[in-house]
Amino acid sequence: MNAWIPLYVVIPLASAFIMAILGRLVKNMGKVILLIELLFLTCLTLVFILNSKGTLSYNVGGFPDVGDIPIAIYMVMDGLTKLLLLIISAVGFITALFSISYTREYTAERKFYILFSLMIAGMNGMVISGDIFNIYVFLEIAAISSYILVAFGVEKHQLEASFKYQVLGCLASLLILLAIGFIYWGTGTLNIADISRQLPYSANFIKFVSLLFLVGFGLKAAIFPFHSWLPDAHSSAPSPISAMLSGVLIKAIGLYVIFRLFFNMFALNADIAMTILVLGTLSMIIGGLMAIGQWDMKRLLAYSSISQMGYVVMAVGIGMTIMVKDGSKTIAAFAFLGALLHLLNHSVFKSLLFLNAGAVEYSTGIRDMRKLGGLAEKMPITSKTSLIASLSISGIPPFNGFFSKLIIILAAVRAHYYWLAFLAVAVSVVTISYFMKFQKYIFYNKPGEYDNQIKEVPAPMSIAMVILALLCLMLSLMVIPSIRDQFIFPAVNVLIKNLQYSTAVLG
């Protein structure tokens, strides 16, 4: 199986440049190649999840270790990686399906698919790479293509949002690079597994570097004090890209790396754990409260992303604090289960909501909720799928959002963080309220003033939305123990058995 690992980077990169060459000769080549590529990657990931246990590692270039110092670039595939790869390729596939009709309005349609594929390559490479410098390189590939995709329509607000996103993104990348420099200075290696073996180095050094990493990747993940770019960038982008950014990108290039670095690279640290817990809680509350006041539907969804990511970060923070205090591993595992399940679920329902918003915008050309209304009869598929997504994100049974939120709240209670459990419930109520607003003003209020005849969106868009809505229901099955053990538990194990990473990778 090991030889298949580099394909996660090779295939998206190669197909991007094949599109660039063949795309100008054959029309619609890009769409076909992108869909095939993402379908293949999804199947490959499923095969990996179902067939292989434990950690796989692969060294690029085939240089053998000298003594016990790893020289080659490592690619590592463990439970957490597989989960993220599944999210990236599956949501990517559905979003690409949606884009087929959505992108017709663009003049440089071909380039959209090239950049999409490059973004996939960057995220895959980032998730799969085993050393921090390659994480930085792939981070930049993903980030640069996302900067361009945000501004793809070259309208006023898109350019402005993209510029803001770029300045903060560059700042984050520089801080990350600086932190990587410090790590190399302190340890003389870049391989994550090898760095974690070089422990212990001085506590102040670790705190300083962790702070740099936390700010850098916090900016990429839009955790609370660093979130200011997200509402602009995610709401201005073309809708499939908003779905990719909110559903996948902030997880793959932000949260994933935070988990990987703070669990597997650094030893767990009480201060960092507390910081993560507090930041997660704050972004959960503030994102939720900011979302209520929004009238632009995509902006509302963007703020809701901050809030939902806050849930994930908070749950991970709960688990971290328990593990730092040497508390019960079962409760910590429970918290991580909730976090990762919510990560998976959020990628499904948030991309679905952004696709719904995109469908509404595609048909009516309006994004302001006050001018919309009464679309439930005219756009039945969009309306029903968005209802499912809204119920799911608000945590109504039997949809997937309910289970993950329930697990997070239960974990908070079992860890004796009663006030966090209370806040999580309260924010859940806030979530319900702003999604009721979303539903009411777009689909059920009195009809707005539309110039043209409103029709349901074309077939590929509807199919994409229906698949995601079905996934919203099906992911509830993740709580069944046998499925959970197959999909989520390997990922939870990576976080729980945080010190076994280096032995698993380097042997």
Next chain:
Amino acid sequence: MIPFILCLILFLIGLYGIITQKNLIKIIIGLAIMEYSVNLFLIMIGYIEGGTAPIFAEKFHLNNYVDPLPQAMILTAIVIGLATTALLLAMAIRLYRKYGTFDIRKINSLKG
């Protein structure tokens, strides 16, 4: 020690530029300055007093050459920095076409 302090000062100059300047181009220049300071920091990590270049030649000593890995990292970082700077400049030109100004206070169609 002094080179590291100078490097930090360069970093702070760039940060100051990003935070205080109102002109898009000046913000980009601030970012570029920060990037150079980080690159400079990386190259100083690998430096050895009196070390030779890490090239296999007659004068090569196995125990006295500067670390080539930070240099490879910097080359990569420079390429990435080139891409980001070029993209930022392209965006700035497009923004100038739309708004007719580089002043960030007048570019504010996004609110909330």
Next chain:
Amino acid sequence: MKKITLFIILFLIWMAFSFNLETANILSGVFAALLTTLIFSSRFLTSWKKFYNPVRYFWLIIYIIIFVWECIKANFDVAYRVLSPRMPIKPGIVKVHSSLKTEIAKVILANSITMTPGTITVDIIDSDLYVHWIYVKSDDPAYYTKKIIGRFETLLKRIFE
């Protein structure tokens, strides 16, 4: 023919860069020179025939000697003006009429003037050179034309025309 000229020049430059006579090096030199020739030949100098005239090279050597001599003289002149406490400068831009016909000769003349300390060519418009001079000795056009470009011009005519 223009392409062959460019090719030969480039190949010689390649050999000067690499300075070894391995087969692989010569072959790569041929390849590199060929590629460069194909890309740049359309924009290369039009008067390539002059490269094959040995008399011109002779005059070129003489020109270089004279140019270096003029440079040394001008260096002392400028050094005197810089070091002298009274600062005897009187800067100004003068328009110098050149009787050179070809563009390349005019450009070489302008560059020579610029490289000589104390004078800088600002622009060439048709056959007039605008020269910034550190000490404008006289207002008489005949005088300063002779002073600035007199010795260069005759030689350049022999080299390039």
Next chain:
Amino acid sequence: MKGMTIIVRKVTQFIAPIIFLFGLYIVFYGHLTPGGGFAGGVIMASAFILQILANGEILDKLRQEESGLEFLESGAILGFLIIAGLGLIISSSFVFFSNFINKGIVGKLLSAGMIPLENIIVGTEVCAAITTIFIALVVFKDEVAL
């Protein structure tokens, strides 16, 4: 865009091919001397940039050149991936980026296995990319406001 004065134009005519040749030299000797694909590619691109700046170009022609360069760029990256992927297929243990060509004697031009090939591809790519960036910025600046 407009060109520059006759001095710059005439000097460029003579100097641009030499700059380009020097870039090629840096690329070809990348595995023996300091430099390599990236540095050589930048030098090569500077020859083109110098020419465009000195002589000036018509916007339509620049657009045409840009699309041609895009083709070259994508092809170069694809070539790099193919070379890297050949290692995956040819070498016995499925090693991505494996250096399977004979490595030769240190110090000779034909040595170091695939590294010279990779240098040449990187040089092409960087040259095309930097020229594209320059042309794109010129086009953005000169085109009529939308």
